[in-house]
Structures are given as structure tokens and as C-alpha cells.
Amino acid sequence: MRKLVVIEYLSLDGVVQGPGHAAEDEDGGFDLGGWTGPHMADHREWGSPLYQAAGAFVFGRRTYDLWLPHWSTITDPDDLIAAALNGRPKYVASTTLTAATWPGTTVWPDRIPERVAELKAQPGGDILIAGSAALASDLIDRKLVDTYHLWFHPVVLGAGKRLFPPGLAPQQDLDLISSTTTRTGLAILTYERALNS
Template identity: 50%
Template sequence: MRLTLTEFLTLDGVVQGPGMPEEDTSGGFTRGGWSFPYADEDFGRLMTGWFEEADAFLLGRRTYDIFAAHWPRVTDPADPIATKLNALPKYVASRTLRTAEWRNTTILSDDVPARVAELKKRPGREIGISGSAELARSLLAEGLIDEVRLLFHPVVLGGGKKLFAEGIAPLALRLTRVETTASGIVLHVYEPAGAPEYGSFPAPE
């Protein structure tokens, strides 16, 4: 299976708390819910399409806790995202989580990159990662993510957790798709392309 990453970002790179004000207040963050005003029909179409391709989900502990508190309560069989999340296998990377009540959840507590590499060998289409920035950074460094979907929202927050934080392993990316929603979200889809290359522009003679 392919491993795909979907991230909501502000223009200054913040990924913290996109869905609601109380989603993630760690570090004193008070600007959660910034994605909500831009969730138009185009946005819904993109998300629904990706969830239709998923055969499993991989989440970090914080994102898992947020999802597990919300999605099991969404029982409408016509909801394409809830239906997928509640029914399909879910894997949560955590060294501290001991039990998981959300149906079809497996805890990955040790050597997560190796466990993920094994999951990718199973038959199927995609294992989808949503959010989970810390997990995403570690798997990007290991070369395990096959596609990166970045949805840049037209808002600047000036603070908050970032996907490409200081100290992340250098990585080159190849742009494969660009799309803009009516509300102003710009989707960039990338494939990892190995290590960055460096050079310099020639000085004028």
C-alpha cells in the first residue's frame, strides 16, 4: 500500500488545531479552528476522494485522541469520512497508549518505522495519515511516505506548531498537482524526491 500524508497548513506553516478552538491548545495555543471558514464544496470533494482511496489509517497519538473523541459519534451511514474512519483498520503510533476503544485500532508502540514498512507491504491502495505532524516528520525522514498533500489556507496565525519545524531532516519534493478551491485553499501534491541539491548562481563577469 502507498502511504499518503494530508496536512492543513496556514500560509506561515502552522498545522496546529485546524478543526476547532479546543482541538489542540498545547503550548497555550488559542487560535484553533482556522480551517473551518474555508471548508467549501471543493474542499469536501477533495477530502471525500482521498478517503475513498484509503484502506487503512495511521495516526499519531494526539490526532488519534482527537479523532476517537469525535468520529465514533458520527453514525450517519451517508457520511463518507465517518464511515471510512469507523470501519477501516486504524494504527496509532504511541509509546504510552495501552488500550484503544475505537473499533479496529491497533497500537504501534515500538519501532514504528519498521512496523509501518511492514504495513505498506500488505495488499491494498492507501494508508492515509491525517495531521499527526510529529509522526509525519519521522516517517518523511525514513523515506516511508509516498505522497504529501498540503492544503495551504489563506490565513496567517503568527505562532503554533509547524509540520516543517526547525531541525527536520532535509528533503526535496517533486510537485505533481496544484488545485485551488473557491474559498482560496491551494492544494499542493508532492512526491518525495530524495535529498536536496545545492548550487550557486554564477557571479556576473
């Protein structure tokens, strides 16, 4: 059984909205986008092995649209993140996207939890969700996420979307597998869903 792996950038108060740049996600009047900027070098250094290990990627529509124009154009074979993203299957959950222009992409218009469960049952490497917090939260709620890579950034934002919003499924226990502190102060915590959850 393949694992579903989530990697998320969070503020210390649990916000995941708009980590990359100012206009990334302004829903609800959020104007604090780009808060991960000082840590980009650490993102690449510590994230690269996760992308290389993935056998497939699952995206929400917003993340897919943000990543497509950048990552799909990188042809440098030494860029291991781009090589993984461009060379492996990608699945995007969207009811409005009719055709995917990023080669290797399949659009999932419906039955997302069922499709994820079916993909997990197929042979191959683990399935990675990077960003796509709304999709990740839904799959967490349905107990489909197996491994969490939570990257806590040394910033408190006070407002914004959260990975674990109120109303998630009842208690889910996690086991801490590893913890790392990077040179710029990121705390990277890796958890697996406990067997009894």
C-alpha cells in the same frame, strides 16, 4: 508497495497546530486554534475522495483522541469519510494508550517507523495519515512518506508547530503532481517524493 500518504492543513507560514478548534492543541500557549473554520465545506468536498481511497489509517495519539468521539459515532452510510474511517484498519502510535475503543484499531507502542515500513510492504490500498503532524514529521524525516496533500489556508498565524520543523533530514526533492484552488481560497498542492530523494 503501498504508499504512505499525508494530508495536512497548513497556514501560509507553515503552521499546522490546532486547525480544527480553539482547544485542540494549546501547547506552548497557542491560542489561535480553529483557523480552518471558514473552509470546512471545502475540507469535506475535497478530502472525501482521499479517505475513500485509503486502505488504512495511521494516527498519532492526540489526533486519535480528537477524532474518536466524533467519527466513531457516525453510522450514516452516506457519510463517506466516516464509512472509510470506521470500516478500515486504524493504527495509533502511542506509548500510553493501552486499549483502543474505536473498533478496528491497533495500538503501536513502539518501533513506529519499522511498523509503518512493514505495513507499506503488505498488500492493500494506500495508508493515510491525516493531521498527526508530529508523527508525520518523524516519518518525513525517515523518508517514509511518499505523497503529500498540503492544504494551504489563506491565513498567516506567526507562531505554532510546523510540519517541516528545523532539523529534518537533508534535502528531499518533491515532484508537484497537481494543484487546485477551491472556492474559499484553499490552495491544495499534491506532491510525491522524487525518486532520487
